[in-house]
Amino acid sequence: MLNKLLDEIIVSVVGKSAEGIVPLLNTSKYVNEFIIAKKLGITINQTRNILYKISDYGLVSSVRKKDKKKGWYTYYWKFEIMKCLEFLRDFLIKSRLEIEDQVKTRSSKVFYACESCGLEYDEDEALLMNFTCDECGEIFTVKDNSKLIKEMGRNTAKFDEKLKIVQEEIEKEQSKLGKKKAVGLKKEEKENEKRKAEAKERRDQKRKEKKASLPAKKPKTEKKTKKIKENVKSKSKEKIQSRKSVKKSSKKKK
Template identity: 30%
Template sequence: MLNDPLVQEVLFNIFEGDEKGFEVIDVLLEKGETTEEEIAKELGVKLNVVRKLLYKLYDARLVDYKRWKDEDTNWYSYTWLPTLEKLPYVVKKKINELIKDLEKKLEFEKNNMFFFCPNCNVRFTFEEAMDYGFSCPGCGNMLQEFDNSELIKDLEEQIKFLKEELKNNPFLK
C-alpha cells in the first residue's frame, strides 16, 4: 500500500515534503507500538522532528497514541501506534480536495482573460491590467495578452487523471 504512487504523494503532502515521515511510518509498522523517543533513537534524528511528523500523521488520523504518566517523574509519555487502515479514506479525501481545488482553478482560468509582462513574467487578470492601464506596474512595459489554453488543458488532464485514479486504483476501493 505504501508503494502506491498516489499514496506516496498524499503522504508526502501530509509530511509537507519531509521525507523522514516515511521512515517514521516504517518504524511504526515494524514495531507496531512505540514511543517517540524510540523512533528518534532508531532514526538518529532529533526528538522534535519525530514529534512534528507524528503530529502530522495524527492530524491525518494515520496514527493514534496512548498517554501515560510516569509516576517517578510526573511527566506524561506517549506511545504511538499506526492506524494505517484509515489510509484509503485519507487518500480519497485528500484527492477529492485536490480535485475541487483544481476545478476551482480551471473555472477561474476559463472565466477570465489574462495579460502578462514578458519582462517581469507576471500575469494579470483583465481587470487588473485595466487598472494598470495595460502597463506593467513593475517595469512600465506594455502588457501582452496571455493565452492560457495550455494551462486549461493541463488542469483538465490533471482532473481527469485524478478522477480515474479514484475510480480505478485498487487500493482505494
C-alpha cells in the same frame, strides 16, 4: 502501494523530515517511540514533534504505558490507516475541484500578462492599470491559456487515477475492519454464552445446596398408606362400637 500513499500523506502534512516513518507505523501493533527514534536516527524530541504534527490531523493513535522500574511513561504509536486514506481521498477531491474551477475560469475569461516581468492579470485588473505594467511600463499582451488548460486537464486525469487507487485501498481496509469486527462480535458472543452457562451452573449448584440443607421428606406413598390404615382402623372401631350398642339395647328389652 499503501506505503507509497501513506508516504505522500505524511510528507504533505509534516514535510520530508518524516520520510522513513511510514513502514515503522504501518503495523497492527503499537510501536515504542524510542524504537522509532532509533530507527530514524533522530532524537526522541524530534521524533515526538513529528508524531505530534501527524497526530494533529488524527492520522495516528497512541497508548501510554508506565515503566514499572523507572516510573516514567512511554508512548506507543501506530497509523490509523482508514483515517489516512480518507484524508488523502478528501485532499485529492479538493485539489481536483480547484483545478476544475481554474479550467473553467481560464476557458471563460481573458488574462493579460507582462512578458518582461512574468506577471499576470485578469481583465478587470488590466483595465485599471490601463493595460500597462506598473513595474516596467510595457504594454500587456493577451495570454494564451490553451497550453495551461491542457496541462490542467492532464493533472485532473492523474488525480482521477490516484483517487481510484485510494478508493480501492479504502475498500480493502473496510473489508479488513469488517472481518475484524465480525471476529470480535463472535468472540464477545462466545464470552456471553460462557458467562450465562457459568451463571446457570452457579444457580443450579445453589439450588442443590439449598435442597440438601432441608430435612428429608417422607415419600408420598408412605403418607397415603398411613392415611388408609388410619381410616380402616377408625372404621373398624366404629363397627365394634355399633355392635356393642346393639347388644346392650337387646338385653334391655329382655
